Amino acid sequence: MQKKLITGIQHTSLQVVQDVLQNVQGIHHIEYKNKKYNIMYDSSVISPGQILEALEKAGLYVEKEILEASIGGMSCVMCSKAVTRSVMDLEGILDVNVNYATGKATVIITPSVVNIEEIKAKVEEAGYQFLGSNDNQPKPSNLRLMQIISGLVAGSILMAMMYVPVMYAHWLIAGVSVPVFVFISYHIFVHAYYALKNRVLSMDVMYAMGTGVSFAASVCATFGILPHEFFVYETAIFLATFLNVGKYLEDRAKSKTSGTIKKLLSLKPDTALVIREGNEIEIKTEDVAVGDSVIIKPQSRIPVDGVIIKGAGYIDESMVTGESMPVYKKEGDRVIGGTLNKNNLLVIQAKVLGSDSVLSRIISLVQQAQDSKPAMQRFADRVVGYFIPVILLIAVAASVVWYVGTGNAMFAFQVFVAVIVIACPCALGLATPTAVTVGLGRGAELGILIKNAEAIEQASNVTTVVFDKTGTLTTGNLSVVDIVTFHEDEDGLISLCASLERYANHPVGDAVVLHAKSKGILLVDAEEVKVFEGKGIMGIVTGRSIIAGSVAFIKEQGIDTKALEQDISKFEQQGKTVLVVADTKPL
Known part of the structure; x- marks a missing residue:
């Protein structure tokens, strides 16, 4: 054409x-x-x-x-x-x-x-239906749930009525069946009509044939056009109900998958606190302009990509890097929208907005991956075009063969309906794209970004996975695993360290405090506390001057660490973070 x-x-x-x-x-x-x-x-x-x-x-x-x-x-x-x-x-x-x-x-x-x-x-x-932007993803509707319940209840009542001797029972059954059938299956016939209008043999055409033939035969039996054994209203209603159940479950799976994108979007806060003309004002994140000064409070997410212009602190970037350890950031360092400011107040200058931001590019990557098709899905798309007409021919041929061989019109009719109904789910056409979409969405939800659907298909051939650095595979939370003491008993050392570290608001210090609480160790107040960002902390605990921090920080305070070097070397080779506690000497 x-x-x-x-x-x-x-x-x-x-x-x-x-x-x-x-x-x-x-x-x-x-x-x-x-x-x-x-x-x-x-x-x-x-x-x-x-x-x-x-x-x-x-x-x-x-x-x-x-x-x-x-x-x-x-x-x-x-x-x-x-x-x-x-x-x-x-x-x-x-x-x-x-x-x-x-x-x-x-x-x-x-x-x-x-x-x-x-x-x-x-x-x-x-x-x-044209639903507009991608935020308008269809969800499992209450109407479909009502159709399922109506079908199950009506079908059960009809089956019971078959065994109850009531005068004009067939008219009563028809009176109950017709409105229920129209309610639970009208959408199937509407979609089938449009499919045929567009010269497409869709699954709705098969659904309509399976349920419609059963219902039409029942109506004919009601008026005496066909024998009484074709009186199968409950079959038509149960078929339509089961199709609605399948569609409801499918819609739920799709809804959960689209929810993955929404979870990624939710990482970026809806509003931002900016400084304009010397005043702090709260505006929508999308209204932030390049160059705006944005205030980031402790324990809040960063709304836009930018550069720190005031303050310093730890940023949890695990959503991007997968690393569990927060990264220390100072003036001049770049920060990523959607990451979490762990401790101190920061002021950043907005640099990258909208679709160019890191988070937006991640979301775009997930969406592009969901739109891509692996070889199996492309094959399935081609096959499904021939699948439906072939199934229809098989159903007609099987019905004719059984009718010619047995002369039993009812059995031939049942064969026709059975072939169509069994083929209705069309696992090849439905399961493949749904499985790919759910797999990509679930991966993104767990922090695994898959660039295209082909990777999922090829994953079955993977025999070895190589990770490039120590510490990547973690639970995401620090914990105390080894304690070496020199001049203090273990509980006393933990008490001194945790009593001081609870003022630091640092992931390593938080791990020590959590360990002390799990052991039931008493914490005391510290005085004259000084925090050295990225290095350590010092203060007075029970009248003693205590220092806790990295090996380099302890050395800066003029404390001899030669006695620790063998243990430090061993722990660092194991990929562990070393925290040294000292007064005038390592404890």
């Missing part, structure tokens, strides 16, 4: 574009009109995405804009193909990628040629 692609290409000429595309199969004619290039092509040979790729490979700058939106009402991969086909009819569309598992569409358009309203109209024309 011949179609037209309208695109803008900067700093080039018609001759150059014609030269680039002259050997590309499927291109019929190119003309320059209204400052845009009109490319006539055969859609059965080449797609707009392939034309775009050819132009960009030649070094031409194609004007484009990327739009993202959530799509509702899809039941299988064929639905995503129907949405793609419908949107691609617009002349300014360069490429469309509809991910059934995430319910998200990514559309590349030519600016000023096509707009979001036209795309919305095309999606809705195809029978699906």
Whole structure:
């Protein structure tokens, strides 16, 4: 079929574009009109995405804009193909990628040629819901839960009524069944109608055939058109109910996956405290401008990427680096939006905002990975296009064979329905994209960022995992594992150290305090406490001048550490952090 692609290409000429595309199969004619290039092509040979790729490979700058939106009402991969086909009819569309598992569409358009309203109209024309931005992900609805409950209750009542001798029971059963069936399955038939209208054999078509044939046979039996054994209202209702159960569970899995992105987004606070014209004002994070001075309070997350211009303290960057130890940051050091300021008040200058920030790029990486398709999913997408018509042919053939062989119309009917119902879940088309999406989302939730879906597929071939540095594989919390004493008993040493370290607000000190509390060791007040950021702490505890800190800090105080060197060397080789406690000598 011949179609037209309208695109803008900067700093080039018609001759150059014609030269680039002259050997590309499927291109019929190119003309320059209204400052845009009109490319006539055969859609059965080449797609707009392939034309775009050819132009960009030649070094031409194609004007484009990327739009993202959530799509509702899809039941299988064929639905995503129907949405793609419908949107691609617009002349300014360069490429469309509809991910059934995430319910998200990514559309590349030519600016000023096509707009979001036209795309919305095309999606809705195809029978699906255009939900706007990705924040509007569909969730398991209360309506579907009501349909499930109604189906289970009505189906159970109908089965019981079959064994109760009531006059005009078949009319009573029909009266109960019809409104319930319409309520729990109308959406199946609506989606099937739009699928057929778009010339797509989706799973909804099979759902509609499985439930519709059972219901239609029951209605015919009610009016005496078919024998009484075709009176199977409860079958139709239970089939529709089980399909709703499957869809409800699938929607829950998708909702949890989209929640991963929301969890990453929640790492960045909604508001920021900035200094403007000498006043501290609280504004929305998206309103922060480059160059703004932002105040970061202790135990609060940093709203934007920036540079420290006042203060110093420890920053928990584990969300980015995976390292459990907070990093000491001082004036001039860069900080990342979404990371946690552990102890001191900081003032930073905003440097990077919006989509260019580290957290936004991480979120973008997760979304791109969810949109990517491994080889198995691409294979599944191709197979599912043939799967549904083949299943329909098998169902019809099996039914005819059994009818010819046995002459039992009821049994042949049951065979037809059974084949369609068994094939309905279509694990190949549904499970593959859903499994990939859930796997990528779960990885991101656990701090593992996977660049593309292909990596998950290849992971089954991994035999060895190599980690590049000591301390990467941790529980994320420091703890006291070894204690060496010289001039103090163990409990006394812990009491002195913890009594002082509780004023430090440092991860190493916190571990010592927690250890003391777990042992039930009494802590006392310290006086004249001085904290040396990144080095150590000193103060008066029970009348004694106590110092605690790194080996280098202890040496700076003129204390001889030769007696400790063998133990220090051993612990450091094991990847442990050494904390030295001393008065006039190491304790």
